[in-house]
Amino acid sequence: MEKLKPVKHAPVLIAGAGPVGLTLSALLSRCGVQNVIFEKNAELSQHPQAHFINCRTMEIFRHAYSPNLMRRITEIVPDQSCWRHFIYATSVLNGTEIGRVDNFPSSSTSRNTAAPPLAAHQVLDRHSPAKVIHLSQSRLMPLLFDEVLAEAGDTTRSRGGKGGHVVRFGHEVKDVREVVEGVQLLVEEKETCDMHVFQGHYVVAADGSSSVIRHKAQISMLGERGVQHLMNIHFSSRALAQATSHRPAMLYFIYNAEVVCVLVAHHYPSGEFVAQVPYFPPAQSPEDFGPVTVRALLDAAIGTAFTDLTVHSVRPWIMDCQVAQRYRSGRIFLAGDAAHRFPPAGGFGMNTGIQDAHNLSWKIASVLQNSANGALLDTYETERRPVAERNASLSMHNFSRSLRVPQALGLNVEQAKDAARISSRISNAMSKALLPYMFAVGRWPLKSLENVRHPYGEMCLAKARKILRDGASLPLLFPTDDIGFRYRPEFPRAQNAEESIHHGLGLDHLQVGGRLPHIWLQCLHPDTGESLGNISSTDLADQLQAAFLSSGIFDFTRSRPFAILLSSSAEEKITLSASQTVLKGWNMPLIGVKIIMRPEVSSHSSTTTFGEFGQEDQQALFRHLIKKGGCLTLNDIEGNWEQRIHSQASSILVRPDGHIQALLPSDKDLDIDF
Known part of the structure; x- marks a missing residue:
């Protein structure tokens, strides 16, 4: 039976103990602003999720946390040689290598004559004291968590223990309402079913793409829903990690007649990987990906079967490209995935959210601690929302770039979607029987890639390799949108990824609203x-x-x-x-x-x-x-x-x-x- 506990008070209430919520908490605590985080899960997420941390986020980590965090990150981050490449192949181990992209080349690979001679990573090296890194969210968050507790002086909480003052695990936000004295959260303690009321000056929703607080505040999301549907298969195999040591990569783009997927190498020492496999509703659903099917897909992607391969989770994910209509409703603010959802191409999701926290934290602290004008908080939306819109536009363009290689190989995503829609109009039994054959026909051109001197296969490989050689595929680094964004209305949307990669020449310029250049x-x-x-x-x-x-x-x-x-x-x-x-x-x-x-x-x-x-x-x-x-x-x-x-x-x-x-x-x- 639910029991309503007495009202508890804290100046800032944060929903969600992901990277955004933790960073916001650390920044507020550094300014002496007491805050509480409510996390509905019993512990920090174990799923790898986001894994690319850009320069501006690394700069913010230098600001939000003690130097100890940077030392700990340095100790566990993989060597750049393990993740500098994107590899395109018919399988991870035994197939034809279509090509590879080195994201840290000695010079620019762009065919754009207007581009500067520096490669994107060299532009970032010149203009930032920080380095981009490849580190899974599940390995990053325990480090952030420890720093949050240290910053707030909270010694009562372990990552899996009970109690705690700053981070309250197993506490799910059920409702939010503004009152005369501030704003209240109704929070359920899941283990006991007790209901708590917490009251603060401000609430920040960092509770993810399905934000309860955003829904309760009646803030809608604008943009494209369901750009693509994916199954994320989290698995581990040390044998696979060892077998790929001769050609490591951050991403393996796999194209063969049995499976099309992206394999993310999250952590080579433990052999941790995630396979992202597209599926096509309404004809397909997550229930179609049972243990036998998943194992067959992984074996086909890898090119062989490893006996030590363990599947940890299989979960669906819908790729959206949306930005919240508003970032603020009275005393309620949105941050991170609660405020924006991007395709993963370019890695802007988590990074944009952490930058939201950086912008919002000092403004809340100034109003609470400096008695600054409350209108300062209105600038959070006017500054951060245009950045999110630009990142959304760039992420969609990057997603389109990621389709260039499969299109050159004879694949057509729209045809696959059409096949799924057509099959859904016939009986369920017949649809289930026909759909695998329809998709197999769509992947049929990929068989030619494995046949030596097959004319069609050679033509497709030549087209795909030219795209990779010309730097026209998916890039990793975007200097302008990483460290060059500025908080002014005239900051335009990115027209394309080429502009964002190579328009780094203005990073030396002093611009009101821009980040102070690095010297x-x-x-x-x-x-x-x-x-x-x-x-x-x-x-x-x-x-x-x-x-x-x-x-x-x-x-x-x-x-x-x-x-x-x-x-x-x-x-x-x-x-x-x-x-x-x-x-x-x-x-x-x-x-x-x-x-x-x-x-x-x-x-x-x-x-x-x-x-x-x-x-x-x-x-x-x-x-x-x-x-x-x-x-x-x-x-x-x-x-x-x-x-x-x-x-x-x-x-x-x-x-x-x-x-x-x-x-x-x-x-x-x-x-x-x-």
Whole structure:
């Protein structure tokens, strides 16, 4: 019998303990905002799910979590040699290799003469201190979970235990309602069937594509539903991992007469894979994929049968391309898959969600901790929704690109859908009997790929290989949409993936709403002038916040986001007090940072981030900060700031999330209306 428990209070209530909910919690806790996460499952998800983490998300991880997270990620992330390729073949082991794509080539493979000479990964290396990685969500989340508890000081909760203050597993959100004093969640504790009422200032729905909160808030999804239907087959085989060691890949695109699928190599050491097999309703359904069928499909995709192969789960997945009509309803916000659903081509789903959390967290903290104008929260939708729309458009274009190779091999997805629709109009028994033959006929052209010197097969292989050779198939990296997005209405939708890959030339430019460009700057000891390590300009806002919080020198910075004023004017001296606040709109502390050029100082210091400095070095820097009236001085060790940034603005006002709020010709006039 349900028992209604007394109302419990927390400023921010989060539904969903996925990467988005966990990152939002960590960012809020870092700003001193108490929060609670409700997760309906009894433990963290064990399904691999998303696996590609882009540069901007890795930068956010540097900001949201302690340096310990980056160290732990580095320890478990696979070597790039294991996942740099996409391989196209008739089977993983014994079939014809149609071709392969190296996503980290020495130069661009684009035939577009307007493209820069750099490959996409080289563009990212130049413009970010972080690296993209291939790490399954199921292996990432325990690391994020540990950091969330550490950040919030919650020692009462293990990943599978009971109780806990920050993350409450086995607690399912049933309803949401706004009240005069805030917003309430009705939450069921599944083990006891007790019903709890939690009340907060704000609720964030990070509860996935089938969000209960989004449904209760009556927010509709706009876009295309059912782009494709897939069966995700999660399995493991160490023997398969060992057998593919001579040609490892992140993705294997498999085309043969028995099966068409994509095989994702999630983790070679444990032999963890996921096969994504399309199916075609209404003639086909998940019930058609029983144990015998699944095993036959896997054996056909691999090219042989492995006795150690274990199937862990078989689950359907509907590929949608949709964005929520609204991101906010009163005190309720949507984030992650609750706000947008993309085809996986390009890996934008989880990354876009984590960036949602990064944008929203400092705004909530500013309203709660800085008494900022509540209108600041309206900018979450106006800034993040256009980015999601652009990513949705690009993901659909990428999905179309992924069909170019199978089309060259003689496959036609639309014909398969037509066959499924036709078969559904006849009797069920006859449909079940005919459909396998209809699909077999559709895959028949693939038989020719295995026959040496078959004229049709040779023609299809030549067409497919040209697509791969010309860089016209599915790419992995998208510099413009990874780190080049900006929070302004004029940021256009991506017209195609080619634009996103190779339009990296503008990443040096200062643009209001854009992320502060990456430049390595050197921190000098205030007394000796010795290098204390380097810091990326993109890390300044969050790493300085973390360092201030840990130093204990300035109490006002505790639990409060702050902005940064960067100046490189040789004629002017920043005399800002570290306690000075920007009063219009944000009511936010402002920290001054002076960029100087001291070429006599060695530029060969390590790229240790500010947050990784030892306590003694931090104290020295902050003593220097106090002496200089709140100004931290950084050395432009390679002259890149002078060459690439200073010519565009004398001073730059940077938001807590590292995006540019204003470009100022002088640091004297700070009367800025936000």
